[in-house]
Amino acid sequence: MTYREIYDAWKTDPEAFWMNAAEAIDWVEKPSKALFDDKAPLYEWFADAKVNTCWNAVDRHVENGRGEQTAIIYDSPITQTKREISYIELRSRVASLAGALRAKGVEKGDRVIIYMPMIPEALEAMLACARIGAVHSVVFGGFAANELAVRIDDCKPKAILAASCGLEPGRTVHYKPLLDGAIDLADHKPDFCVIFQREQEIAELIEGRDFNWHGFQYGVEPADCLPVEGNHPAYILYTSGTTGQPKGVIRHTAGQLVALNWTMKNIYNVDPGDVFWAASDVGWVVGHSYITYGPLIHGNTTIVFEGKPIGTPDAGTFWRVISEHNVKSFFTAPTAFRAVKREDPKGTFVTKYDLSCLKAVYLAGERADPATITWAQDHLNVPVIDHWWQTETGWAIAANPIGIEELPTKLGSPAVAMPGYDVQVLDEAGHPMPVGELGSIAIKLPLPPGTLPTLWNAEDRFKSSYLEHFPGYYETGDAGMIDEDGYISIMARTDDVINVAGHRLSTGGMEEVLASHPDVAECAVIGVSDALKGQAPIGFLCLNTGTDRPDEDIVKEVVKLVREKIGPVAAFKLACVVDRLPKTRSGKILRATMVNIADGTSFKMPATIDDPAILDEIRDALKALGYATA
Ligand code: COA
Ligand code: AMP
Secondary structure (H helix, E strand, C coil), rough: CCCHHHHHHHCCCCCHHHHHCCCCCCCEEECCCEEEECCCCEEEECCCCCCCCHHHHHHHHHHHHHHCEEEEEECCCCCCCEEEHHHHHHHHHHHHHHHHHHHCCCCCCCCEEEEEEHHHHHHHHHHHHHHHHHHECCCCCCCCCHHHHHHHHHHHCEEEEEEEEECCCCCEEEHHHHHHHHHHHHHCCEEEEECCCCCEEEECCCCCCEECCHHCCCCCCCCCCCCEECCCEEEEEECCCCCCCCEEEEEEHHHHHHHHHHHHHHHHCCCCCEEEEEEECCCCCCHHHHHHHHHHHEEEEEEEECCCCCCCCCCCHHHHHHHHCCCCEEEHHHHHHHHHHHHHCCCCCCCCCCCCCCCCCEECCCCCCCHHHHHHHHHHHCCCEECCCCCCCCCCCCEEECCCCCCCCCCCCCEEECCCCCCCEECCCCCCCCCCCEEEEEEEEECCCCCCCCCCCHHHHHHHHHHHCCEEEEEEEEEEEECCCCCEEEECCCCCCHHHHHHHHHHHHHHHHHHHCCCCEEEEEEEEEEEECCEEEEEEEEEECCCCCCCHHHHHHHHHHHHHCCCHHHCCCCCCCCCCCCCCCCEECHHHHHHHHCCCCCCCCCCCCCCHHHHHHHHHHHHHHHCCCC
């Protein structure tokens, strides 16, 4: 069948489409139907089924004769370690960890925070939670203690699983002091913590609260898979919204199983047994869906890569890993390719490896610029597929589904809507825009299985953030257009979210940190174009009257403050002091105009601007920082 036939079949009978996809999952009790719409506009999928994620991702492959197949390849150029874990080994490791958690009182529905680097134990921790119906929330290692504390207070975990350290090139990330600091800051206190001691750093444990990863599993009964309801939360993953308070995206168990399994063949074109590699981090949604769950549910081999695209040790690392481990489909962020391309523009490293195993490359997380795609196409000689999705959706809204049919590529477009997604471009009032014209991208409800049903403990916020602007639709927060062939283009965010090196960050959250500095009266953070990271944040500070300290000192302090409060991942390095911020007459800061000035793009003077002269000062400040070329 062609893509068009499959998409139309879904549109004609979504219920039949998803019940058919559900056949690929091992159910303890089959769902009576796919969609549960009695609480519309809140929807659930396969809600009355009984099922277990870990069974589907691990045990069933052992039962079906794949026990000896490698489930996880750990490749860490940072520690010079390589290790393989078979499905049978993974089952016993996960069952033991799950048993130990259960023995300490973790039950179905309890939350468990996982704060770990890219090591196989992070995946085992996720699967152990799934095995006993606990709800994990993985927190990215690049976040500071304060961000971890916010998540602890929001999801109130019974336990936190962490590693002693993470390893960034040239720097050890001391997880344990960050963890201790977060627990001190948080109002909620977990019952206990489990620390995986890495040989690079042994953390000090707090007697009575902290347990050693291996010690606490000693002598416990391994846990079997506990069947849970189809609408039982599998996990909570926090993502940036417009404020400093992150949104807790929930993923339900059954929808995730059905949807991710469907994508592995249809989008990523891998069969069980094939090696699939997503070079991301378990702290992001790509890591959840395509390092841990998708490939394992589908019986693939997944790769846990602890390294960077460049510098660990060189710009050939990706190609070495692909060649050495026989990777068939490879998924990364455009920023990673831009980094490689910058170091190796001619692709010299590519020619050093036999990449005949590689059949396709997938890019997501940010807009894939045509130059990067072309570079990858030219040097790798395989389809390079840009696909568009979000933490909220958990899997691609738009892609080129080469497992079904390879559609022609249009540079700058992540191709077409996947079955399950009725994507539309709307004007401010919610009317459809003509073909090819820019508007807000919205998805007609219901969203498909595997997408967010709501936000953790924040149903009202879920409705106001996503459902209220365009009744009957999910608002993606992205602006773009759809051409006459149905190809979607994503142009920009419609909110204060920016994308730095494929990491989604809130400028509002950064502004909250800047505003907490005692000398700052007012501030704005904007995301400006960056050749490597896509976007980079810049802060503008207006100081309190009477502040007589040097501007440079205050700038240094706010840069440090953002690193301390949000974390290194914010990549907040640039700020400047200005007398005033450009505003509308009603007092709204004209951030988009500031971005235009920084990027050197032409813009129309906003009709509502209070005092156009302020823009000159902004231009001068940006020039001093090396921006504002126009
Ligand atoms: N734990 C702790 N700190 C981390 C971290 C982690 N897991 N991941 C990143 N950081 C730190 C980095 O060390 C860096 O710190 P620094 O300011 O001391 O240099 C900072 O956070 C910014 O990180 P990032 O923006 O990712 O830059 P980078 O220097 O680590 O890597 C590239 C930059 C150019 C290599 C980038 O192209 C890249 O590949 N980034 C990752 C893309 C990605 O996987 N995105 C996920 C979505 S699919
Ligand atoms: P995240 O939730 O971190 O995955 O970020 C999701 C956001 O990243 C989307 O809303 C888009 O703004 C952006 N994004 C992700 N993939 C793409 C893509 N292929 N093209 C353009 N933007 C993308």
